[in-house]
Structures are given as structure tokens and as C-alpha cells.
Amino acid sequence: MxxxxxxxxxxxxxxxxxxxxxxxxxxxxxxxxxxxxxxxxxxxxxxxxxxxxxxxxxxxxxxxxxxxxxxxxxxxxxxxxxxxxxxxxxxxxxxxxxxxxxxRWQETKLNILMYTSRLQHLNLVNNGIETILDDPFYYLNHLEVLNLSYNKLKDIEDLFQFQKHPNNLRKLFLAFNAIEFVPGYAFEELSSLVELDLSHNLISDLTEEPFCNLTKLEILRLNDNKIKDLNGAVNSLQYLKHLYLRGNQIQNIDEESLKTIKHLETFDVSKNELEQVKPIMLSRHWDHFTNHSICKIILSGNLITSVPNASSIEVSSRFSRNLDKHNVHLYTELDLSLNSISNIEYNAFQSLIQLISLDLSRNKVIDFNVDGNDLANIKYLNLSNNYISRLYYGTFSSMTNLQNLDLSNNQLNFIPDMTFNSNYNFKVVNMTHNVIEKLDSIHLTFHPEGGVLDLSNNGLYKLNIPYGEGLRLITLMLHSNNISDLSLVDLSHHTELQTLDLSNNLIGELDPSCLKLPEATLVYLDLSCNKIQYIAPSTFSRLRHLKTLRLSHNYLTNFEYGTFAGLTDLLHLDLAYNRIRYLNSKYLMDLKYLHVLSVRSNDMNALDLSSWYGHRFDLRVYVDNNNLTCEWLGKVLRDFNNGYTKVKPTVLVAAGKGPHTLEGIPCIVDESEPLMDKYGHETADERLLITSQKILEAVREQNYYFRKFVSQAIHKEVDKD
Incomplete structure (x- = not known):
């Protein structure tokens, strides 16, 4: 062989x-x-x-x-x-x-398909195909999924020919091609098709009704084309559930152009040129929906200026549905964001069946005064980025299921006392970027699992949550306001608060009398980015369960005994970006459970750690961007590596190897101090030099004594003579 x-x-x-x-x-x-x-x-x-x-x-x-x-x-x-x-x-x-x-085939016959008769899934994505010759799919009688997306196909006129009638093809993907025209008979043989994707093409004309034979079609994607009018092209699709028309040029949707609209679970006509919301767009039939279906009506990014009242026909249809003994649980999500809506009629949402989500963000709404009964099931309400200055009790009174409310970026300057008296399930309430300067009460009740209230970026200088209000509030965000006197923030009755963010305010000093905070529950307190220069002893003494305290980006220079007294459970202390040149660990002796200390960017010359030699836990000390010497760093690293202490200096980002780093930590070399290796020991050359110096000193000393001895002997001989 x-x-x-x-x-x-x-x-x-x-x-x-x-x-x-x-x-x-x-x-x-x-x-x-x-x-x-x-x-x-x-x-x-x-x-x-x-x-x-x-x-x-x-x-x-x-x-x-x-x-x-x-x-x-x-x-x-x-x-x-x-x-x-x-x-x-x-x-x-x-x-x-x-x-x-x-x-990469510009033109192909796909000859291999002649011999793959058992093929069920065929993927030809991103092959640069412009032309497919002959009938390559003809013998694929078992084919169920065909993906031709991300090619350069223009002509699909006679492409889908099959030997078997009806064929088994259920899903056809033609997205991201160059198709401009879809002939009326292009999909004539695909009567079993359930999903068709023609998105991201150049289709503008559907007058030949190419989908008329797709009687089982449930999902049709026509988004990101150039369609101006549906022209009844999908009216024969009685089982259509999801229609995607996003990113076209459609100016009108009515029942003539879309008779199946009442059957749709997903109706996405966002980013088009619609100027009106017609009642037919919002109403839904219920015969074709399964239990717990969610209808998504997406009208965002159009030119809509007004939402009119529901028509009497649609309202009566809704009520007749509610009386139907075969009623299924059908819910609706409506997205009207990114329009120019300034007017919303009182009964605008009356035809909607169990509306659970409503997005009206980024419009021009001044007044949101609608029939609250139509919003009784709503869980998510987004009214952000409008011009709302007033809230109405009648609108919110029936929203007993409301969990997420976004009122950010409006013009609210107060919260009327009765507005949210009927709401007991808030999980997140966002009121950021309004003009609220003070609040003497907050009539909000949160979900049994707890909730979040965000009042940041308001110009707020005073806040009081009296006893019995703000129940079950877990997280309160107050950053980026005008709080200078912390005593004007009274949260002492709020016994469930765990997280409080007071960063980016104007606070200058801290003392025990100004912290009116819950003692038993608070675990996270952020006071960073203020103007704090002084913290009096015992300021935090009542916050015995605090785990994290952030004091970075302030003007702190030193501390006193008792500054951190009472913080026996504290795990993380952030003192970065202050003006602390020297920190003595004796002022932090109360922090028995401290795990992380950050003193980054303080221009610190010295950090005394002697009081922590008996610390019971590993303590990471972040020392980036300071002026600590290699001598100090080497000693502390030696003590840690040898197990003498549990305090370890470290950095967030390790520096590269160099003459001024120890274990990736930059340090300053004093010419008078011995050079250290990466473990904090003197280098061999330095040790040899030191040893030589000691030998020379010993020799000089011996010479001194020898000369002294010789001199004394000479003097004795002279005396004898």
C-alpha cells in the first residue's frame, strides 16, 4: 500500500x-x-x-x-x-x-436540495443571494421552516413551488432583503403557513392582495417597509393574531383597510404617520382569544394629537362582552407614547377590555382627567415627559391594582392629599424631574412586599412623612435636590425604610439632632456628593443596623472619637474623594464588622492601621490615587501576607509592574527608604548594600577601638620612661 x-x-x-x-x-x-x-x-x-x-x-x-x-x-x-x-x-x-x-452565492440553483427529501428546517441566512433559479424547494415535501433572511432577493414571483399540495411549510422568513413588489400569487401554494416575515424590505404596494390564500396565518411581519395603505390586503386572514406594521408610512387605519383588526392580539403600527386614533383601533373581539390573552395595541411614534371618546357602538360591545357567560380573561396593553397628544377625552378608554398597561409618555398632555372606572385593572401607568401640573382623585380613585406609576419630567409642584387614597399596591412611584420644593405629607401606600419612591431632581428642601403615611416604603430616592438642612427631612416614623439616597444635595454638617431617620430598619445610607465638612460624635449612633454608609465626594478632612459610634453592623464605608490627608484607625474602632473601606483619591500621606491589628474579618482598604509611601505599603502587605493582620491594602484597578508598585498598588518611593520587592521586602541588591554598610561600620568601629588601644599603649610606655 x-x-x-x-x-x-x-x-x-x-x-x-x-x-x-x-x-x-x-x-x-x-x-x-x-x-x-x-x-x-x-x-x-x-x-x-x-x-x-x-x-x-x-x-x-x-x-x-x-x-x-x-x-x-x-x-x-x-x-x-x-x-x-x-x-x-x-x-x-x-x-x-x-x-x-x-x-456567498449571488446566483444559485441549490442543487443539493434535490437529494434532501426529508428536510424539515432549511436556513440560508446571510448568503448574499440575489437570484434563486429553477424550483429548488420542489421536492421538499417535509419542509416546515424556511429562512431566507439577510440576502439580496428581489424577485420571489415563482420561488415557492412544491410537489405536494398542500405542503407542510409553516414558517417563512424573508426579512432584510430587497423585495419591492409581492405578486398576488407569490404565496399561492403556502396555505399551511402560520408565520410570514417580510420585514425590512422595500415593499410599498399590496394591491394584489398576496396573502389571500394564507388562511391559517397567525403572525405577519411587514414592519420597516414603505407601505402607505393596506388596501384590504390582510382582510381575508381571519385567524391572524399578530400584525407588525412598525416603521412604514401608513396614514390611515379603518375597518375597510383592516377588517380583522378586532381579532388581533398584537397590533403594532408604531412609527408611522397616523394623525388620528379611531375607535376601531382600540376595540377587540373575544371569540378568537384564549383564556388570559394579552392584547398589545402599539401606536407610539405617530402624529396623533388627540384621543377621542369611545363610540357608543364600541362601548355597548364591551358591556355585552362582560355579560357573556363564556367570558374569557382578556387583558389589554396600550402604548400611545412619542406622539403629540395634548387632549384626552374623559371616556377615551371606555371601549378597552381590562386595560392593564397604558403608556402616554413623551406627549404634550396637560390634564389627565379620565374616567377612573375604565382604568380599574391598570397595573402600569406611564405619564412621564408631559406638562402635567395637577393630579385628579377621580382619575386614580378606581386604580386599586396600580403598581408602577411614572410621573417623571412633568410640572408637578405638590401632591393633593386625597389623590392616591384608594391605591394600596404601589411598587414603584417615579416623580423625578418635577418642581416639588416641599412635601409635608405623602398619602401613598405601597405593596405588601414593599415599594420604591423616587423624588430626585425636584428642588426639594423639606420632606415630612408623618406617622401612618408611606406605609411599606422600602426605598426612598432623594438625590439631586436642594436639601441643605437635614433636620427638615423627617423620616423617623417610617419604620420599614431600608434604603435612603441623599446624594447630590447641599448638606454641610451632620450631628445627632439632624438625622431623623428610622433606627431599626435602615441598612443603606448614601450621603455622597454633598458639602459635608464636619461630622459630630454620635451622629450615627442610633443607626445600629446600617450596613453601607457612603460619604464620598465631600469636604471631610478629619474625624473625632465617636464619629462612627453605634455602627457596629457596618460592612462598607466609603470615604473616597474627600480631603483626608491622614487617617488614624483609632477613630474607626467602633466598626467591628467592617469589610470594605475606601479612601481613594484623598491625597493621603499616611494611614495608620495599628488599631485594626486584632480585626476579626478580612478588611479590604482601597487606596487608589493617594500619596502613600512604598515603605508603609510594604510593611502593611508583609503583615497581611504573614498573617499578622487581616487588613489588606488594594486598588480597584491594579497598576502594571514597575519600580513604584507593590502587588499592583502604586506607591511613592522615598530616596531615604530601602527599595521593596513586590512582596514588600527589600530587594537582594539593597539587602547586600545594607549588609556591606553594616560591615564597614563595624570595621570602622573596630579600627577606632584599635587606634584607641594603640594610643593608650604608647602613652603608658612614655610614662614609664
Whole structure:
């Protein structure tokens, strides 16, 4: 046997792998499907990755002959050649059930498909295909999913021809192509189609009604095209549930153009040119919906200026539905954001069935005064980025299920006492970026699991939450306001508050009398980015359960005994970006459980850690951007590495190796101090130099005594003479 033959014999000879796959030895050329890319998923289920061509692969006999187990073969071919020659194993091709071909074919006949009659899923995504010749899908009688997205197809006129009628194709994806026109008979044979994606093309005309034969279609994606009018093109789709028309040029939607609109679970006509909301857009039929269906009506990003009252026909339809003994639980989500709505009629939402989400953000709404009974089931209400200056009790009185309320970026300057008296399930209330300067009460009750109130960016300088109000408030955000006197923020009765953010205010000093905070529950307090220069002893003494205290970005220079008294549970203390040149650990002796201390960016010259030598937990001290010496750093690192202490200096971002870093921590080298290695020890050269200096000093000392001895001996001899 020649060496060449031996080479190919050993390389391509059939071998059983873990899945009992056999690599064919018929083809005397390099294998296209490497053995390590052939995976056995389960009995008679395989995943195979090939390059260029599909050659040299066979299935075990028990998976090729009659079997009670289904045979699934998933093949991916990278850099696939456009055609396959006579050496391709046709028997193996006939076993493939899922095929993905990746190549670059401007024009193709897809000849391989002639031999893949069992194919169920075909993926031809992103191959640069402009033209598909002949009828390559004709014999694919089992094909269920065909993906031709991200190509350059223009003409699909006679593309989808099949031998079997009706065929099994259920999903067809043609997104991101260059299709401008869809002929009336383009999908004539695809009567079993359930999902069709034509999004991101150049379609503008649907006058030939190309979908009329798709009687089982449930999902149709036409978003991001150039459609101006539906022209009744989808009126025959009685089972259509999801219609996506986002990003077109549609100016009008009425019942003539879209008779199936009442059947739709998802109706997305956002980013078009609609100027009116017609009642037909909001009403829904219930015969075709399953229990607990959610209808999503998305009208955002249009040119709508007004939301009119529901028509009497639609209202009566809603009430007749409520009396239906076969009533199903149907919910509605309505998105009207990013329009120019300035007027909302009182009964605008009367035709909607169990509205649970309403988004009116980024409009021009001045007054939101609607019938609260139509919003009785609402859970999410977004009114942000409008011009609302007043809230109405009648609007919110029936919203007993409301959980998320966004009123940010409006013109509110107060909250009327009775507005939210009927709401007991708030999880998040966002009132940021308004003009509220003071609040003497907050009539809000939060969800049994707790809630969040955000009042940041308001100009607020005074806040009082009396006893019995703000029940179950867990997190309060007050950052970026005008709070200078912390005593005007009274939260002492709020016994469930856990997180309080007071950052970015004007607070200058802290003392025990100004902190009117809950003692038993607060675990997180953020006072960063203020103007704090002084903290009196015992200021935090009552916050015995506090875990995190942030004091970064202030003007602190030093501390006193008792500054942090009472913080026996504190885990994290942030003192970064202050003006602390020297910090003595004796002022932090009360912090018995401290795990993390940050003193970053303080221009610190010295940090005394002697009082923490008996600390019971590992304490990370972040020392970035300071002026600490290598001598100090080396000593502390030695003590930590030798187990003498649990205090470890560190940085957020380690510096590269260099003469002025120890364990990735930058430090300042004093010329008078010995050079350290990365473990904080003197380098060998430095130790040798020191030893030499000591020897010389000893020699000089001995010489001194020797000269002194000789001098004394000479004097004695002179005296004898």
C-alpha cells in the first residue's frame, strides 16, 4: 500500500465515534466533516458541522434502516460550495432533517436540495443571494421552516413551488432583503403557513392582495417597509393574531383597510404617520382569544394629537362582552407614547377590555382627567415627559391594582392629599424631574412586599412623612435636590425604610439632632456628593443596623472619637474623594464588622492601621490615587501576607509592574527608604548594600577601638620612661 493511500486510509477510514457515526473511506480526499465536529445528541440524533461540502459521513445501520426512534440529523456547512459533485454521499443527504448553508452565492440553483427529501428546517441566512433559479424547494415535501433572511432577493414571483399540495411549510422568513413588489400569487401554494416575515424590505404596494390564500396565518411581519395603505390586503386572514406594521408610512387605519383588526392580539403600527386614533383601533373581539390573552395595541411614534371618546357602538360591545357567560380573561396593553397628544377625552378608554398597561409618555398632555372606572385593572401607568401640573382623585380613585406609576419630567409642584387614597399596591412611584420644593405629607401606600419612591431632581428642601403615611416604603430616592438642612427631612416614623439616597444635595454638617431617620430598619445610607465638612460624635449612633454608609465626594478632612459610634453592623464605608490627608484607625474602632473601606483619591500621606491589628474579618482598604509611601505599603502587605493582620491594602484597578508598585498598588518611593520587592521586602541588591554598610561600620568601629588601644599603649610606655 502506497504511503499516500495509507495517509488517506487512516484519515478517512470509517471509525465508530461515541455516537457510532461512521466516517466513510470511499472518498480518497481530505474529509470535509471533521470527527470532532460530529456530535451525538441522543440515540439517532446527530449534530454535524462540515466545511465546503458534505462528504465522508454515514449513519450507523440501526439509524439508517427501519427504526422506531425518530432520526434527526442537523447539519451546518460553513463556506459551502454552490453545487455538489458525484462524490457526495446521496444516501446520507437523504437523512438530513435540518440544514444550514453559509456561503456567498449571488446566483444559485441549490442543487443539493434535490437529494434532501426529508428536510424539515432549511436556513440560508446571510448568503448574499440575489437570484434563486429553477424550483429548488420542489421536492421538499417535509419542509416546515424556511429562512431566507439577510440576502439580496428581489424577485420571489415563482420561488415557492412544491410537489405536494398542500405542503407542510409553516414558517417563512424573508426579512432584510430587497423585495419591492409581492405578486398576488407569490404565496399561492403556502396555505399551511402560520408565520410570514417580510420585514425590512422595500415593499410599498399590496394591491394584489398576496396573502389571500394564507388562511391559517397567525403572525405577519411587514414592519420597516414603505407601505402607505393596506388596501384590504390582510382582510381575508381571519385567524391572524399578530400584525407588525412598525416603521412604514401608513396614514390611515379603518375597518375597510383592516377588517380583522378586532381579532388581533398584537397590533403594532408604531412609527408611522397616523394623525388620528379611531375607535376601531382600540376595540377587540373575544371569540378568537384564549383564556388570559394579552392584547398589545402599539401606536407610539405617530402624529396623533388627540384621543377621542369611545363610540357608543364600541362601548355597548364591551358591556355585552362582560355579560357573556363564556367570558374569557382578556387583558389589554396600550402604548400611545412619542406622539403629540395634548387632549384626552374623559371616556377615551371606555371601549378597552381590562386595560392593564397604558403608556402616554413623551406627549404634550396637560390634564389627565379620565374616567377612573375604565382604568380599574391598570397595573402600569406611564405619564412621564408631559406638562402635567395637577393630579385628579377621580382619575386614580378606581386604580386599586396600580403598581408602577411614572410621573417623571412633568410640572408637578405638590401632591393633593386625597389623590392616591384608594391605591394600596404601589411598587414603584417615579416623580423625578418635577418642581416639588416641599412635601409635608405623602398619602401613598405601597405593596405588601414593599415599594420604591423616587423624588430626585425636584428642588426639594423639606420632606415630612408623618406617622401612618408611606406605609411599606422600602426605598426612598432623594438625590439631586436642594436639601441643605437635614433636620427638615423627617423620616423617623417610617419604620420599614431600608434604603435612603441623599446624594447630590447641599448638606454641610451632620450631628445627632439632624438625622431623623428610622433606627431599626435602615441598612443603606448614601450621603455622597454633598458639602459635608464636619461630622459630630454620635451622629450615627442610633443607626445600629446600617450596613453601607457612603460619604464620598465631600469636604471631610478629619474625624473625632465617636464619629462612627453605634455602627457596629457596618460592612462598607466609603470615604473616597474627600480631603483626608491622614487617617488614624483609632477613630474607626467602633466598626467591628467592617469589610470594605475606601479612601481613594484623598491625597493621603499616611494611614495608620495599628488599631485594626486584632480585626476579626478580612478588611479590604482601597487606596487608589493617594500619596502613600512604598515603605508603609510594604510593611502593611508583609503583615497581611504573614498573617499578622487581616487588613489588606488594594486598588480597584491594579497598576502594571514597575519600580513604584507593590502587588499592583502604586506607591511613592522615598530616596531615604530601602527599595521593596513586590512582596514588600527589600530587594537582594539593597539587602547586600545594607549588609556591606553594616560591615564597614563595624570595621570602622573596630579600627577606632584599635587606634584607641594603640594610643593608650604608647602613652603608658612614655610614662614609664
Amino acid at each position: 502506497s504511503n499516500i493511500f495509507k495517509h488517506f486510509y487512516h484519515k478517512c477510514f470509517p471509525v465508530y465515534i461515541s455516537a457510532l457515526l461512521i466516517l466513510s473511506s470511499v472518498v480518497l480526499s481530505s474529509c470535509y466533516c471533521p470527527r470532532d465536529m460530529i456530535k451525538n445528541i441522543s440515540h439517532c440524533a446527530f449534530h454535524i458541522h462540515c466545511y465546503g461540502d458534505i462528504r465522508g459521513v454515514q449513519l450507523p445501520n440501526e439509524c439508517r434502516e427501519a427504526t422506531n426512534d425518530p432520526v434527526t440529523v442537523d447539519v451546518t456547512v460553513t463556506n459551502a460550495i454552490e453545487s455538489f459533485d458525484d462524490t457526495t454521499d446521496l444516501d446520507f443527504l437523504n437523512t438530513i432533517t435540518s440544514l444550514k448553508l453559509s456561503g
